[in-house]
Amino acid sequence: MFLRFLLLALLIGRSKSTVIPASCRYALGMHDRTIRDEDITASSQWYESTGPQYARLQREEGDGAWCLAGLLQPEDVQFLQIDLHELHFITLIGTQGRHARATGKEFARYYRIDYSRDGERWLSWKDHQGQQVMKGNVDEYEVVLTDLRPPVITRFIRIIPVTKVPMTVCMRVELYGCRWSDGLTSYKIPEGETYTAPGHPITYLNDSTYDGFLENRRLFGGLGQLTDGVHGLDDFGQSLEYRVWPGYDYIGWKNESWQNGYIETEFQFDKPRNFTRMKVHCNNLFSKGVKIFQKAECQFKFRLQSDWESEPLTVIMVVDDKNPSARFVTIPLNQRVGSAILCRFYFADTWMMFSEIFFESDMGIAVPTLGTVPTTTPDAKTTEAPFPLQNSTERKLETTFPFTISRPEGTTEESKTSVLIGCLVAIILLLLVIIVLILCRQYIQKCLEKAPRRILEEDATVRLSFYSYTIGNSNQIHQSNPTYERIFPLDLDYQQPTKPLRRLPELSQSAEDSVCSGDYAEPDLTKSTPHQGFQNSVPHYAETDIVNLQGVTGNNMYAVPALTADSLTKKDISVGEFPRNQLRLKEKLGEGQFGEVHLCEAEGLQEFLEMSASEFSEQPNMVAVKMLRANVTKTARNDFLKEIKIISRLKHPNIIRLLGVCVWDDPLCMITEYMENGDLNQFLSQREIHSQFTKANNIPSVSRQNLLYMSTQIASGMKYLASLNFVHRDLATRNCLVGNNYTIKIADFGMSRNLYSGDYYRIQGRAVLPIRWMAWESILLGKFTTASDVWAFGVTLWEMFTLCKEQPYSVLTDEQVIENTGEFFRDQGRQIYLSQTPLCPSLIFDLMMKCWSRDIKDRPSFDMIHHFLTEQLDSTA
Structure with a gap:
């Protein structure tokens, strides 16, 4: 069996x-x-x-x-x-x-x-x-x-x-x-209606994106908002979409418009399917007369040309008049088979509103056995809210395979048994092969995890599609062999090159000495006092002395000296266990090798943090939740807990704060702040520089004073990290979050977000690096220090003063960016810098150029940068 x-x-x-x-x-x-x-x-x-x-x-x-x-x-x-x-x-x-x-x-x-x-x-x-x-x-x-x-x-x-x-x-x-996996090709529904009530704006509850036909107040032959993947908010008068009318996310109907007390919907699929369940996202704002449906009746037909089955499947719901939240309502379909479903949803109040409907089904075709007699199933409750009561009939089904094996006349039962045994043996062998491949893959991954993190010269090559360029002395572009390959949005599968295509520029011993000598700007491991510039006496430390906080998304937000990490991880977690059931998922921000990052609403966060009402916004308590997958290795779990302990010690107004954890059971979660205006890159790219024109036309804008104020906050946060010997490794506008009144907090979500996967490049399957923000020594030698963070801060400043309308070095290909780092190393005057933008004051651009100094000792410290920007801000106030 x-x-x-x-x-x-x-x-x-x-x-x-x-x-x-x-x-x-x-x-x-x-x-x-x-x-x-x-x-x-x-x-x-x-x-x-x-x-x-x-x-x-x-x-x-x-x-x-x-x-x-x-x-x-x-x-x-x-x-x-x-x-x-x-x-x-x-x-x-x-x-x-x-x-x-x-x-x-x-x-x-x-x-x-x-x-x-x-x-x-x-x-x-x-x-x-x-x-x-x-x-x-x-x-x-x-x-x-x-x-x-x-x-x-x-x-x-x-x-x-x-x-x-x-x-x-x-x-x-x-x-x-x-x-599009559920095979739904069209749905037929009544036309949505308009909600009107005293003191409430007129709300249009029509299917505004439906691409079928409208006839006699019925939509048919198309798909629309019920399949757009957007779930409506608790208040149907609001919308997740920007610049749309109230009620955009919902389709709604009024009870008095339908004499039978229900609305009828029909769903057509590409082929007959064995349905497990249907989920309907409903509004339940009962204070305004909106509730989920009280009953659903669904009929099936195997072929589009055939008749509807006579016995409907009936599901009675428990109507909720206590919780006004919108929710998914699950209708078990009990493995019923069909290529079309006809459902009647019965009103429980004045209005009924849906924002999304989807189905779960088996791809194989399950065919009803001829001559079977319908049997009645006993009443039962499902385990999913809001606990529908099932009272339906179910046909006995015989599941068949998508192919048939003909048995010649006269074939014995023994031959039939032999064929079956042969099939089973083949399947078992196939499973064994799969298990062996999985074990081999895990072994290889463990080996790679143990490999040194330094990017050696012979490792710093990757595969490119077809070509690359070399920057010549006369600024002409010549074709050459490829070295680096760009990563496209959410393209998660990468091929290892069969052989290295080209090595990076040869480094002489003197070059190594210039990077690794005593004047190399690395934090002092023996102290935790504020960073006071780069001193020649700062000792060098090896890569093995660094603790990299890998994080659930596979990125390294911080590199921490081992002595600092040890002192911090010996302490208990300084944040409390937040009730997991009080997290409400709103959006998936990103995912990575070890887990996912979700935007959630945290109920009762004010009481959990014991904050006064004056300290806490009346807006929904939005948080970012890093969630570790349950099936990760023990090493990944330990790293996650270590990250929690260390990050919980970071307390600064310009650093994202760890608010709570969920570590009593799987999946392990850490809960951090999330700013209401999203990340700085998107915030600025959607705005123009402030002017009389933007003011007259109500165009979102920022002033140069706003840009300087936000830059000062980033410098303040980085100054704090440097004082603790933390190296961020991925400073950019995508990793800065924006709150009210242009407040900034530094975060680490950028690498996990699909929107910014084009900013990262994979080196021989080992590392995903933001090379356009990285210092030359980080790319060539794999050295990440406070000094390389200073370089990235200069690029971040450049982004801000372009309003994030352009990617750094956008005129250069990824190969040219790598070649340019070689020019910085050779220091023969051929290196290319980011140019001054029209919005950027000369003093600020001079600061950027100092951040991009070839010699590390010539780059300013974050303490100096913050002091300079504060003076500029005061002088323009």
């Missing part, structure tokens, strides 16, 4: 469609060729070497991109079409022009997209405000990533360049998203 179930598990896959747009951002295969050449077509091409197969992001094949024939006219509709072969949930599009090794200068300034689920009916994507045209590229090389809000569910997609004047257009693209 066990082997039979094992065989079923191997042949039948469970499909779950819990789509989270924030994490559904995987590259779908233009760059890595998962999408084949024959799946990419176009309406025209300039010539064969600019055909659609060359429209691959960050690849320089053919003549560098797809180029449409002739000049694009304003009235033209030319497109690049991609066939994904199955439905995908697409959340992001990346575009790029034709660079062609510095000979191409064509790109699309604007574009729009059409999509189709069946290849016949094409739909035009629109954003929340009904706009179709998206901004494209501003040059031929920079990659522009554009979020699709709302996302689309499709198999075919067309990228259509748009222009206002005749011009030549070439494009490279990548699609990001994930597979």
